[in-house]
Amino acid sequence: MSGTSEGPAPAADLIRPAVTESSGDASPGVSLPADGRLGSAFSASPLAMAVVDRDGLVVSANDTFGALLGKGGAALAGLVAADLVDLRSDARTWHAYREVLRGRQAKLSRTRRVKHPDGHSLWVQVTAAPLPAAEHGVLLSLTDISDRRELQARLRHLEMHDPVTRLPNRTLFFERLSAALEAESYEQGGTGRIGLCYLDLDGFKAVNDTLGHRVGDRLLAAVAERLTRCADEAGLARATAPLVARLGGDEFALLVEDSTGTDQLADLAESVLKALQAPFDLSGQRLSLSASIGVVERQAAGTTATCLMQAADTTLYWAKADGKSRWTLFDPERNAHRMTRQALASTLRPxxxxxxxxxxxxxxxxxxxxRLRGVEALVRWNHPQFGMLTPNRFIGLAEEDGSIVQLGRWVLVTACRQARRWQLxxxxxPPIFVSVNVAVRQVWDSDLVADVAETLAETGLAPHLLQLELTESAVMGSAGRPLQALQALSDMGVHIAIDDFGTGYSNLAYLSRLPVSVLKLDGSFVRGFQYEGEGVPPNPADEVIxxxxxxxxxxxxxSVTAExxxxxxxxxxxxxxxxxxGQGWLYSRPVAPDRISELLGTKACNQAS
Structure with a gap:
């Protein structure tokens, strides 16, 4: 077989520079492409290519390569290739490129933005790959991906912006928030603080329900315009304006990076409330609305996006609970109380x-x-974390989640059993009665009459030695099942008492029709009595009432009991x-059962114990 071949050259040879001895411009071992097929292929290739020597200088470049950079290919010879395509912009890329030049790395591929001499910029995919060992150089190729990048940018904008208001959406907001919380953001003269106004439109659901979602969407867009205007005005004296985003539904957020303190966030919240006060005119529809705003401002260090949003959400809830159409600043103490409340609620039933x-x-x-005539049973929670808790810390929670039925049944049985023990x-x-507080939910959510009958039978306590206390507001509105239950208990012989009388409805005419046997006067009346010898002016009205x-x-x-x-x-x-x-600290504070045993048969209750 002949040592020559007339067949097509291998593909690798089409991009390999010819090696000659006549080129004095090239680095040792690398030369310009020779004339002929290989040189023509290199010059005419639609792929932008350049040969770079091991020192990083352009040996040769085709016209396609030069056209992308706004120069002729020949004019690029001898220039530093890395500067032409921005390979020095970050340390990792620069290191990888030098490894390719030295033959220690097989390939490098990076996306870079380069500037054309006419002023426009374009995005290129830069690929660097070593040439065969004989040439000791690198083939650099460029691919114009500007159209693809533009399409990607458009798609990302659609993905990151709300179609109704055209504001940044939840995804972009959290992206910006996370970036703002990174420590690097505050290493160059920033305040190191971050602020957030988290707002919800009051009554927006009614707009959607009555006028339809088209009007609702137009209203949201109008709200977005006013929020953006507020943000722009707030940013006039600063480098950047707050970011306005729609987080979903009728919820918006204004993110303040490098905030200067709570005053700045308070001013922003006030401006938002004022901006939303003016009616909205939407093609003949004149709508008014307000907003509730939760405001959080704190050090960025040690704060996560999740923690910041939880605080903002909690504060927004406070603003709504406090009456809406207002802003509320995050309060760590109030939040600690809320967290404690949640902890109690989650562990109450267990x-x-x-x-x-x-x-x-x-x-x-x-x-x-x-003399001692009876006792009121008062429940305490011996919490393993928070210590001994009084009823005002947990009874409301028990009523909310329904565990008051289970707890109330335990109190009833325990108190009746103890009253019977004192009697024995x-x-x-003379046997003393025991008074047990009953929540209205116990009447609705359980068979209170059956529970009482079963308890009395189990403990052996006579019905007249049990007194059930309900608040005035609960008893005065009783009808249907509650009233039937109270009547059945009264017919059984159990006494019914109205607690805190005088603070609720005070419907005395209705009182005559209820199966009640005892009124417990609220302590506010007793506290208003004149204190002899203590310099307190008399208030005869309280005594008359x-x-x-x-x-x-x-x-x-x-009968009447004064608290x-x-x-x-x-x-x-x-x-x-x-x-x-009477009941109060003059006679005794709430005490353990053993202390009640000591008081039986004495007049020691005439003074504080």
């Missing part, structure tokens, strides 16, 4: 099963002789106007 609750008893004392331990003393209520109650066949009796002066006045029993 705590009942674990036996973390206990009862204390506060004496109910006869005003005439000072002190057979020579209390006396009138006692007389009316007696005429209706009811919050703290001084002997109060007790003497209550005794003089006919009050039947």
């Amino acid at each position: 705590a009942i099963e674990r036996g973390e609750f206990t009862l204390e008893y506060q004496p109910l004392v006869g005003m005439e002789n000072g 331990d002190h057979p020579d003393e 209390v006396e009138a209520m006692i007389q009316l109650a007696h005429r209706l066949g009811l 919050c009796v703290e001084t002997s002066a109060q007790a003497s006045r209550l005794r003089r106007i006919g009050c039947d029993t």
Whole structure:
């Protein structure tokens, strides 16, 4: 076989520069392409190519390569290739490119933006690959990807912006927020702080429901315009304006990077509220709306996007709960209380099963002789984390989640069992009654009558030694099932008491038709009595009101208990106007069952214990 071949040259040879001994311009081992087929292919190729020596200088470039950079191919010879296509812009790319020049890396591919001499920029895909060892150089090729990048940019804009308001959407907002929270953002003279106004339109759902989603969308777009205007005005004196984004539905956010403090965020929130106050005219529809805004401002260091948004969401909830059409600043103490409340709510039911609750008893004392007549059972939660908690910390939670039924049943059984134990331990003393608080939800969500009957039968306590207390607002509106339950309990012999009387409806005419036997006067009336010898001016109106209520109650066949009796002066006045029993710190604070046993058969309740 002949040593020559007439067949086509290998593909690699088409891009390989010819090696000659006549070129004094090229680096050793690399030369310009020779004339002929190889040179013609290199020059005419639609692929932009250049040969670069091991020092990084352009040996030769075809016209396609030169055209992309706005120069002739021949004019590029001897120039630094890395500068032509921006390969020095970051350390990793520069290192990788030099490794390719030295033959230590097989290939490099990067996307770069280069500037054409006529002023426009274009995006190119830069590829660098070593030539065969004999040439000791690199083939650099460029591909114009500007159209593809433009399409990608358009698609990204559509992906990152809300189609209704054309504002940045939730995805772009969190992208910007995460970038703003990075520590590097604050290493060049920034404040190191970040602020957020998180707002929700009050009553926007009604607009969609009554006028339709088309009007609702136009309203959202109009709101976006006003928010953008507020942000632009806020950014006049700063390098950048706050970012306005629609997070979804009728929720918007204004992100302030490098904030200067809460005053700046408060001013922004005020401007937003003011901007939204003016009615919106939408093709004959004149609409008014307001917004609630949660404001958070803090150090960026140590803050995550999740934590910031949780704080903003919580604060927005406060603004709505406080009456809407306002802004509210994040309060760490209020948030700690909320977190504690959530922690209690999540562990309430298991705590009942674990036996973390206990009862204390506060004496109910006869005003005439000072003897113990009964006790009120007061539940306490011995929480493993928060210590001993009083009812105001958890009863509301129990009513909200329904666990009040389970807890109330435990209190009823425990109190009745203890009352029966006192009766058996002190057979020579008149038995004392026990008063148990009942929530309205217990009447609705359980068979309270059956629970009481079963408890009395189980413990052996007589029905007249059990008193159930309901608040005035609950009892006065009773009808249907609640009223039937109260009547059945009264027919059973159980006493029904109205707690905190005088603070609710005070419908005295309706009172005569209820199966009630006891009124417990709210402590605010007793506290208003004149304190002898303490320099407090008299308030005769309180005494007149209390006396009138006692007389009316007696005429209706009811007995009266005064709460919050703290001084002997109060007790003497209550005794003089006919009050039947008293309860308060003058006699005793809530105590353990053993202390009640000590008080039985004594008049020790005449003074604080």
